[in-house]
Amino acid sequence: MADPFKVRVSGPLLACAHGVARQMLWAGYSPRTVRDYLYVLARLSRWLDDEGLATGQLTAEVVQRFLLARRNAGNRRWCTVRSMQPMLAVLRDMRVIPVVEQPSPASAVEAVLVAYRRYLMVERRLAAASVITRVGVARRFLPWLAVDDELRFDQLTPAAVSGFVLDQSRLYRPASMKVLTVALRCLVRFLFLTGVIDRDLSAAVPAVAHRAARLPQGVDDATLAALLNSCERSTAVGLRDHAILTLLIRLGLRAGEVAALRLDDVDWRTGEVVIRGKGNRLDRLPLPHDVGAVLVEYLRHRPRSTCRALFLRACGPHGPMTARSVTMVPRTASARAGLTVIGAHRLRHSAATGMLRSGAPLPEIAQALRHHAEASTARYAAVDRAALDTVARAWPGDRR
Template identity: 25%
Template sequence: MIMVENQDINGAISAIMESMRLQGTSPDRLKNYENAYNVFERYLSKNSIARIDEKICLEYVYAKTGKRFDRFECVTSNARVDYRMRPLLLLLRYLQDGKFHPDVRKTKPSFVCPACFKSEYEAFCEELVYRGYSQATIESNTKKVQWLIMFMATQGITSTSDITIRHIENYLKTIKNKAVKYVGVFLYVFRNFFSFLYERGYIVNDLAPMLPKVRTPHNASIPYVWSKDDIKKLLCAIDREDPKGKRDYAILLIAIRLGLRIGDIRNLKKSSIDWNRKTMNLKMAKTGQPIELPLLKDIGWAIIDYLQNGRPTTISGRLFVRHRAPFNAFGDRNSFNKELHRYILKAGLNMPGGQRHGMHSLRST
């Protein structure tokens, strides 16, 4: 529950709108927020409400959308609901501490491990760090273990020593309709987890060898191989007169020409480029190894065009940033696949089914 002390609602709204203007928020978005706040203030006046809190704001959301929520810290992909909730979340946070919180993207509540599994879960997390896994790999592994733990809790299991192979099989049934490779990754993580539990003495029987095996087709991981003509059409579909288009063109060109993973492209800094030596220097996220790559002519000019004519003013040191206030760096989970898919559609490309054609596929081109 968001606790609210200050009740100068009108003053808070004025401060929020001014902060958004100073951060370069687009006129259209400013208008949307202004309209949302006007409607909310009329609702308060009509219902003679002088003081607000999270409960009152959620009642307003329900009155306007028919959707009921028990808190603001929830995930919704409904644009109509977001139109009501995002401005109110900004308002509540401002009334709470007098600060403008520009990034109010709603996220799932952080994982709280049940006390009966906490010791072994935390030990497993520490083990992954000790093994030198990348942060992305650690997050991927722990997320799957979290889902397993929460499933076991719903089955009345209160200790890892009570987990049987039947319980694990029951969990696997919940993802049986997923791709074979997807299920295989879960099994790989679970083997790691239960081997660790057995070696550390948390469980008496090693369940890892008992886990089912899946046969992954030889071509299951083969990405789509782009033709030169498709690549040309893809790049031509990008509006290079638009600031965001300049960014996207440079990102896709780096992926195509240098074969970098999107995570490494996200992490590029302005200082990663040595213009005198015409090189790009970075540390690979997956291996942790430093690498130097040639700054190819077309990539160099694309980056220059973006820096001079497209990149918004920001304190971020990352080369590529979001083009939406407050213009921060991309999140660690941003795969850029949505942007790529949009350009695929715009280019009129027909991608074959059964083959991956996300950002990773560009590395195979």
């Protein structure tokens, strides 16, 4: 078995070598991977000693010099900053080497994006996912106003705004275009509020044509059972995926809400769980006994980590799962079970339609799904055809 503590290190980084190994092992890296990083650490330490440099002088520029020396020596591995980033991050956390300073914006577009991101986070207090989406739209729009690397806001006219929306409509579906237009209105309002432009052009952003929402498509009980049974519960990953699927199916959580769960959110005494929903909204939901039992089974085999997220990545470092990785769990499970692809949100629909079939009223379903608007829940009524048949009037002339 690879033992990173047997790697011989000399030079300025000798004192912190074992500390780096312990932290990387605790983060979930395999012993073999940590041993490889220690080999690189040993070479970096010897190079610093040869150059007469101390650990406090190991800046980003010095790291680039070390990597250049490795490439010039004919090395092909560990020759990029990205490959060394995990080890350098541990050294910075241990305060062995200087913390990287945030670089100043490299262009006029980046300068505006930095100010816009701060506005969204501090003044608007938007959720992180919303900030990422809106800054991404701004990153696509602002280059339309750039001339020779300078932003020409005098060219920001209603025609330019509508022209950008028309161009993007050729690339995205209506649902995505609605997100884009909302983000674009937010951007032009920001430019107006900060005095960059002299009039509010939010009204110049075209509205996306409304399309009637499709009926929610649930999943039958046999298919749900097949998804759960596809998880290999003899492994830590299988137990994790089984727990995620259980939360999606039984509680109707969104993928982002599952990813946002933390260990402290589960109140085992009261049998409740705190859900971080849209708009940073916090809700407490009852935790059914069988769902809690599934979580306990997963937690007993959860990888060791200082991360307080409930669900962790399978590979080291064991950091929190993202909403995107949670959405892949039911997709992968449906492939294992030989089913057509089933997304995480469809399981949310299944939870709602299941409650409706069991006789739960719409206000109770809205409370369980944490809907802000009644219309979001009302569309589930169209799924219950048996109930609709009792109130549907006979067609004139129809004999029944």
